[in-house]
Amino acid sequence: MSRTLSSTAKRSYWLGRYLERAENTARIVSVNANLLIDLPVRLPLGWQPLVDITGADDLFADIYEDPSETHVVHFLLSDLRNPGSLFNSLSSAKENARTLRGILSREVFEYVNELQLYAKQTLSEPLSRTRRIEGLSRVMERIRQIDGFLSGNMLHDANWNFLRIGNFIERADMLTRIVDVRSSDLFAEQAELEPFQDIQWRSILRSLSAMQSYNVTHQEPMSDAAVLGFLFKHQDLPRSYVRCLNQMRNSLKSLPRHEKPLRSVNRMRRNIASEDVSELHGTTLHEFIDRCQHEIAQLHDTIDKTYFDFKPRRPRRGTS
Amino acid sequence: MQRGTMSIDWNNYDASNAWDELITAKGRARPGARNLCQMLARLSDQELKERKAAAELAIRSMGITFTVYTGEESGSIDREWPFDIVPRLLRKQEWDKISAGLKQRVNALNRFIDDVYHDQNALNDEVVPRAYIESSKEFRPQCVGVNPPHNVWAHVCGSDLVRDIDGRVYVLEDNLRVPSGVSYMLENREVMKRTFPELFENTVIFPVDDYADQLAAMLRSLSPRKLKTPQIVVLTPGIYNAAYFEHAYLAQAMAAELVQGTDLIVGRDDFVYMRTIEGLVRVDVIYRRIDDLFLDSEVFNPDSMLGVPGLMRAWRAGHVALANAPGCGVADDKVIYTYVPDIIRYYTGEEPLLPNVPSYRCVEKSQRDYVLDNLDKMVVKPANESGGYGMLIGPHASKQERDKFARQIRANPRNYMAQPMLILSTAPTLIDDNVEPRHLDLRPFILSGRDTYVTTGGLTRVAMRKGSTVVNSSQGGGSKDTWVVEPG
Known part of the structure; x- marks a missing residue:
């Protein structure tokens, strides 16, 4: 008779949240660049709203002088000090997937692991917008692959x-x-x-x-x-x-x-x-x-x- | 496909430096090994490489790993299980004798442990000196008077067997606490079947894969509730433990829950429950893979986060079974080991079917003097270490190392025993696309509950470095599939 431990259920829940959070973070960063291209330069929109969306404005203000594109993008994607950064979300997803290895099919951990490594390799350095958007597309693609794999293969x-x-x-x-x-x-x-x-x-x-x-x-x-x-x-x-x-x-x-x-x-x-x-x-x-x-x-x-x-x-x- | 040059030439295989499990000193295949040796000799260089790659792929895709702790920063990593494709063979006839010897031994050890925690007849009759028990780090006063089901304490035992140059098999040590390795025995067989399916058609190889069923049946036989399917859990310290793979593997194979301490709770009624999404569910049997001292912070190490506060209360009340029972390590102290032949005679009235390796107790002056005079020929072991740590291998040690050990032995003789250096048996092992002899041992697993069961063969561990006898996977050891065969 198979029971579901509370701890296992909790990890599944957080794996779902972190994967979704990572995808959302990747998308808002990637979309913002396009928005700014379409808007006149003098408009005061910039990058600060992205920080506000994630609710980490206080933390951001503690770490950075100004909400420049470089700062905000680094903060949202790869800053280890930001618990909600893309990179930290993926790392948390990975830890949850690791402990769920006996429950999820083995590939899931491997996919999440590879994704986290990919993000670490590609997104830690400041990148040109084009390369960044390309990298973020990859990240989103892979998360959707994991979603698809889960719904197609998981009990x-x-x-x-x-x-x-x-x-x-x-x-x-x-x-x-x-x-x-x-x-x-x-x-x-x-x-x-x-x-x-x-x-x-x-x-x-x-x-x-x-x-x-x-x-x-x-x-x-x-x-x-x-x-x-x-x-x-x-x-x-x-x-x-x-x-x-x-x-x-x-x-x-x-x-x-x-x-x-x-x-x-x-x-x-x-x-x-x-x-x-x-x-x-x-x-x-x-x-x-x-x-x-x-x-x-x-x-x-x-x-x-x-x-x-x-x-x-x-x-x-x-x-x- | 072009057939390359034949790669294994048995004529070049030198089996004369130790007892070889497959090849006689004269270079002939032992009974039962002929098929295997011929088949291997027929493989071309290329085919041999392919079979090796196939085995490695099987290990990767089956996810057979072991965990190595690499330090604070990087934590731990999973390594793929090191596997050699040449199996180790044992004849059924010999195995049946070994198996009977193991049953006799574990049966006597269980009676000894039960005696130690009750009437202490063996101590009163001076079969084992009382002082050794009272000074043993593994003696648990908290276990005195407890009556585990069937009076069995060591439910899962992994004894290490070695064969000396004369072909005789000895028990090197009894691992009674939380022995590991059985999942690798099972996986090795799976990998072997995928790698050499044709061999299994042409040879009578006894299967090993009933172990998980036998383990589950043994655990069920301990349940305080007489249910058809009592709730069994495997208690693991977690994903960073070296044997986590095995914990997960066995739980899955038995359809038991894999839990950590925080999943369990002892109620005020002294029953054990696990937290599930349906609420609390009562647990009947815990196959624990956590050391005694971490089991219950109310009784043992107060800082332990791995165990379950109150577990000992529940166990003492008979509300839950613990396998292995706390305190059973008192019988796998390496100094107590030296008394096991006497323990067998005392409880069973029989002569031991399997011999101990001759051993010297450093606590006794005449034996200590002999050990100190012959350190360069001896293996010295501390009483309570496992995994090959804290040992002195005299013939391979430097003078400084031997002097350091001599001082340690004099300072704390109770903590040491010594054995002459055996020449462990070898088996052909694939090294750079050729076969060379490598030393090995064998760890069978013995299950004791209502009945006793011995695995068919066991886990063969092999030292991959030439001349080395260190078989532990954490220290560069590999493994082989172990075949118990009926020579045709």
């Missing part, structure tokens, strides 16, 4: 479900962060930025790998309301907020003792369903995102307390 058991939950909770979190930081620029109402709003929305969509899907589903001109509705509420968009919630719900349903976490996810689903995101703007959008992030953090907490670090109730004699 779709409890560990698989924890890995998926890790993927989607991280993805939902990243979505809210990107929209939050990027929209604060958009809604800053700087007259000179107006003509470039489309470009910025496009960059948000690209950061979420959703540009093409948007074009397929929307004929009308790009608008705040349409993009927000798409990113938060489109049922079929792989990175939409509601899709992340639905996927987590599905995974939780096949796990034991899911009452509490399932209740959290369902509450989040109801909240997003009743929210008219097209009406959100500036402060109201920011407040809405705050609520989402708070709920995501709570969901993580519930999962952690239910499955990983639960306080053992005093065991009764002979329970099994």
Whole structure:
């Protein structure tokens, strides 16, 4: 009879989170360069927003003088002092995969290991934009390969479900962060930025790998309301907020003792369903995102307390 | 494909410097080895290289590794398991005798351990001096009076056997604590089957692959709950342990859970539970691969993070079985080893079927004087080390090393025993595309629960350096598949 240890489930969950985080980090860095190319040089956008997205602005300010491209890129990709850097995410993914070797197929550890080594070799030195973007594409490609390998070859058991939950909770979190930081620029109402709003929305969509899907589903001109509705509420968009919630719900349903976490996810689903995101703007959008992030953090907490670090109730004699 | 030159020429193989397991001193194949030797001689240089590469590929793709700790900075690395493609052979007839000897020995050792922690008859009758037990680092007062199932303490024993130049097989040591290596015995056979499938069709080779089933059955026989499938776990110190591969391998093969100390918890009811996503699940049997002193920080090393606080309470209450039982190392102290023949006679009334290597106790003056006078001919071992550490190999040591050891022996004679240097047997080993004799030993595994079981053969470890007798994989040793054969 096979049981799933809490510690194993926890590692699967974090492997899912770290792989997703690495992919997201690679994508936002890679997209930003394109955004800047399209915008007039005098606009004050630059690289700082990327640091803000990852929520590491204080740490960054402690280490670096200014948010130049070199500094920000180094901080986000290879700085060992930044726990959320691409390199650290991959190293953490590797450590989790290493301990899961008996559970995942052996190749998974090898792929993650090779990916981490690749990132170490290619991304530690400052690179030209072209070479950097190429390197980041490789990283993203390899992560998608690992995803594909897992879904095609791994037993779709409890560990698989924890890995998926890790993927989607991280993805939902990243979505809210990107929209939050990027929209604060958009809604800053700087007259000179107006003509470039489309470009910025496009960059948000690209950061979420959703540009093409948007074009397929929307004929009308790009608008705040349409993009927000798409990113938060489109049922079929792989990175939409509601899709992340639905996927987590599905995974939780096949796990034991899911009452509490399932209740959290369902509450989040109801909240997003009743929210008219097209009406959100500036402060109201920011407040809405705050609520989402708070709920995501709570969901993580519930999962952690239910499955990983639960306080053992005093065991009764002979329970099994 | 063009056949290259024949690469193995048995006429050039010199088997005269030791007892060789495949070839007689006159250069003929031993009974049972003829097929193998002929087949190897027929292989061209190129084919031999291909077979070797095939074995290496099998080891890589099967993920057979062992872990070497390389220091603070780099942590530890997994190395591929060193494997020699020429197997080592034992005749069934001889193996049956060895196997009976091992059963007799382990049975007597288990009765001795049980006696030490209960009535101490063997000490009262002065079969073994009481002082040795009381001064043994492996004696655990916490185990006194405990009654493990079937009165068995050493459930898994890995005895090291060697053959001297006269062809006689001796027990070199008994590893009763957490012996390792059995997974490599099993994997060696798998690799061999992939590398030389045709040999298995033409020779009667007894299978080894029932070990995991036998281990699981033995562990089940210890369960305090009489269930069809009691909950069995393998307790590992974790991924950085040298034998982690084996822990994971055995857990998987037995469909048991591989756990670390933090996965387990002892409740206030003194039962052991593991944390799972379904909640706490009661554990019946723990195959622990952690040393005694790290098992339970409430009783032993208070700083240990590897074990489970309260485990000894649960074990003493009979709520969980521990294999091997804590405290069983008292019988694999290398000075106690010198008494094992007497221990066998005392408990079984029989003569030992397998001899000890003649040994000298440094604590006894006349024997100590002999050892000190003949250090250049002796192997000196500390009482409680394993893995070949802390030994003096007299004939290979420098004068300074011998003098240093002489001082250590005088300072703490209880801690040392000495044996004459045996000339370990050899087997042909592939070295740079030719075969040369290399020294080896054999570690069979003996399981004791309700019944006793001995592996068919065991793990053959081979010293890859010419003339060397150090077979430990951490120190450059390799391994071979071990065939117990019925000569046709």
